[in-house]
Structure formats: C-alpha cells, structure tokens
Amino acid sequence: MKLQVKDLDFHYRQHAVLQQIDLELHQGELMAVLGPNGVGKTTLLRCINAMHRPRGGTITVEDINVLRMGSRDIARHFGYVAQRGESARMTAFDAVLLGRTPHMGWRPARDDLQKVEAALQRIGLGELSLRFLDEMSGGELQKVCIARALVQEPHILLLDEPTSSLDLKNQFEILQTIRAITRSHPVSAIMTMHDLNSALRFADRFVFVKAGRIYADVAASGVTPTIVQAVYGVEVDILEHSGYRLVVPRATCPQ
Numbered sequence: 001m002k003l004q005v006k007d008l009d010f011h012y013r014q015h016a017v018l019q020q021i022d023l024e025l026h027q028g029e030l031m032a033v034l035g036p037n038g039v040g041k042t043t044l045l046r047c048i049n050a051m052h053r054p055r056g057g058t059i060t061v062e063d064i065n066v067l068r069m070g071s072r073d074i075a076r077h078f079g080y081v082a083q084r085g086e087s088a089r090m091t092a093f094d095a096v097l098l099g100r101t102p103h104m105g106w107r108p109a110r111d112d113l114q115k116v117e118a119a120l121q122r123i124g125l126g127e128l129s130l131r132f133l134d135e136m137s138g139g140e141l142q143k144v145c146i147a148r149a150l151v152q153e154p155h156i157l158l159l160d161e162p163t164s165s166l167d168l169k170n171q172f173e174i175l176q177t178i179r180a181i182t183r184s185h186p187v188s189a190i191m192t193m194h195d196l197n198s199a200l201r202f203a204d205r206f207v208f209v210k211a212g213r214i215y216a217d218v219a220a221s222g223v224t225p226t227i228v229q230a231v232y233g234v235e236v237d238i239l240e241h242s243g244y245r246l247v248v249p250r251a252t253c254p255q
C-alpha cells in the first residue's frame with residue numbers, strides 16, 4: 001500500500017504552512033517526521049488524511065485520490081492519533097470500540113469485541129478497560145487513542161507525537177508495538193516526534209521539515225549533525241552506543 005504526496009501546498013487562510021511537499025511511504029515503513037515546533041508536522045498529517053484540504057498538490061494511496069475518498073474509506077485507509085486526545089464520558093473499551101466503526105454494521109460483532117479486548121491488553125490497558133476516559137491520566141488516554149487506531153486496522157497509521165505523555169517505559173513499549181505492527185502486518189506508519197533518539201531507534205525513514213518544506217528525507221545512516229543543526233539550530237554530535245545512533249547536543253547548560 002503506497003502513499004504518495006506530490007507538490008502539497010497548504011495555507012491557513014493567508015498563512016503559508018507547507019510548500020512543495022513530496023513524500024512516498026511504502027508498505028511496512030515507519031517514518032518519523034521531525035522539525036521544530038510550529039513548522040507544520042501536525043498540519044502535514046492532517047492533510048494526508050484529508051482532515052485539511054490542501055491548496056495544491058495530490059495525495060494518493062495506490063493511485064487512488066485521497067481527497068476524493070468518502071469518510072468511511074478514509075477511515076479504512078488511515079488511523080489517526082491526535083496530539084491531544086479528547087476525554088468524553090465513555091469507558092476506554094467503548095472509546096476503542098469506536099475504532100471498529102468503519103468495519104461494523106449496526107452492532108459490534110463478537111470479532112469486533114475480541115479485537116478491542118486484544119488491543120487493550122496489547123497496549124497494557126487490560127485492567128482499565130472499564131475506566132471512564134475523564135478519569136484517566138494523560139498517558140493512559142494517549143494509549144487508548146493508540147489502541148483505537150490499531151483496532152481500526154488501517155493501512156497507514158498517522159501518529160502525532162504518540163509518546164508525548166508517556167513515561168520512559170511506556171514510550172519504549174508503545175514505539176516497540178508500533179514498530180512490531182509495521183513489521184508483522186500490512187501497515188505503514190508516519191509519526192511526528194521531537195525525541196530524535198527515540199526516532200533513530202525505532203523509525204526507518206526520517207523526514208526533516210524546515211520552514212514548511214522538506215529539508216531532508218533520509219534513512220538512519222543519512223541523519224547527520226549538519227542536517228540536525230540546519231533544522232534545529234543546535235550543534236550536535238551523533239554517537240554510536242550499543243548499536244544505536246544517538247544525537248547529543250554540544251551546547252553545555254548554563255550552571
């Protein structure tokens with residue numbers, strides 16, 4: 001399932017956010033979209049699943065125009081996890097079950113309920129499945145949103161900072177889960193991130209956005225101090241540690 005974005009251009013009224021964006025995502029790839037605050041990463045995800053209508057350019061999945069898809073088709077192709085999950089008065093189980101909507105008839109089938117149960121277990125929320133969302137922590141809520149996107153069984157997961165509210169162990173487990181899913185299912189994923197080291201550990205491709213344009217689109221070996229400095233304005237070294245590449249800022253903190 002190949003996603004192709006060509007010459008994408010997006011404005012919020014007069015404010016130009018994205019220009020001349022070209023991207024390709026292949027089945028099984030896990031892409032990290034990186035760049036400073038406000039550069040347009042969330043906007044890019046929302047253009048890809050047609051939540052935002054771009055001013056120009058095309059978005060296709062297997063040559064089908066996403067901008068012409070109906071909402072049910074979009075939900076079958078794309079699972080979206082927003083940066084800030086909403087917390088309505090419903091249980092975690094019911095919230096995750098909503099992810100099955102594109103596949104369900106009037107009522108959930110036994111298979112839908114089993115998939116919800118399995119996703120909650122997989123994400124470590126089995127014990128909390130009957131807890132109301134407005135009684136959950138930010139990290140638990142974030143996991144509910146990820147479980148909902150997983151049961152949707154989309155071809156492409158769009159994850160907006162999927163680990164931003166999670167502690168170290170949960171960050172690690174969620175990124176491992178996302179990676180395992182892209183390896184074992186016909187699913188690819190794009191996630192926006194700020195933690196370059198987590199991105200380098202788990203992603204296959206790295207798209208750096210600078211001033212609304214793609215500055216670099218590289219594999220892990222292509223992430224260089226020059227790119228990081230150009231995009232973030234911070235001098236860094238990139239070191240090897242236990243087989244992983246680590247980005248270490250050079251600047252020392254003021255004492």
Ligand SMILES: Nc1ncnc2c1ncn2[C@@H]1O[C@H](COP(=O)(O)OP(=O)(O)OP(=O)(O)O)[C@@H](O)[C@H]1O
Pocket residue numbers: 012015017035036037038039040041042043044
């Ligand atoms: N609904 C909106 N209306 C107008 N401007 C917006 C809207 N949403 C975002 N923006 C602006 O568009 C730009 C890109 O925002 P976006 O949220 O895509 O950035 P981001 O790279 O995801 O940022 P962050 O890393 O801080 O989450 C920012 O300047 C932001 O202020």
